[in-house]
Amino acid sequence: MFHLVFLRVLVARGEDKGLIALKGGCNLRFYFGSVRYSDDMDLDVVVIARETLKNKVDRLLQSPAVTAPLKAHGLTIVETSAPKQTETTQRWKVGLRRDGDELPIRTKVEFSRRDAIEGTKFEAADRQVLRPYGLTPVLALHYTSGTAIRQKIHALAARTEPQARDVFDLSLLLARSDAAGLTLDAAAKEWLADAIDHAMGISFDEYASRVVAFLEPTHAEVYAERSAWHAMQEDVIARLEALR
Secondary structure (H helix, E strand, O other), X not given: OHHHHHHHHHOOXXXXXXXXXXXXXXXXXXXXXXXXXXXXXXXXXXXOOHHHXXXXXXXXXXXXXXXXXXXXXXXXXXXXXXXXXXXOEEEEEEEEEEOOOOOOEEEEEEEEEOOOOOOEEEEEOOHHHHHXXXXXXXXXXXXXXXXXXXXXXXXXXXXXXXOHHHHHHHHHHHOOHHHOOOXXXXXXXXXXXXXXXXXXXXXXXXXXXXXXXXXXXXXXXXXXXXXXXXXXXXXXXXHHHHHO
């Protein structure tokens, strides 16, 4: 709920259209039908100066355009901080309290500064995602499936601690019809060996704690079986091998 509301307000006026692109788990959830919720929201940004972006995000986190829809759903922003503000990365931490809960729900919004944003599309988020919250359309720039696959392969290959969520996300993306005939550039092909090696080494226990716990309840049981993880793992490895 918070991620959707914040994203809608972030690009509502359109002056930053083309300058901020949604990526990662929220991109897959909002645009590609993923049943996995994301703890945090990650975006890429170009052109916008560090201080300009900081002022904008600080203002939005206090704006009624963000706080009012949250309040209508029993959520209140109780903590905000901006612990990392460099020329390459800007990160905000947010604590949300749900009515009746004692402890806050914590999330992050992180912007990574790029030289250019390519392989994107400006469109509305999936209505199925918006419907439970009664939200009006959320329009944003996001990375398309081919670019998202490339990003996920890089993440799986490059992380110091490989994450099961990258395998889960690649399972969704590589099975899409628009992934048929996908070809990778030379740089991305260099990541495949490490990506495959890391995918093979992720245990079921890690998958169960880091992925299953973040799935829609109606889907969690389906994906909770050890056999489901092994089938997914083997399928992703086979698809990555084919891309070589």
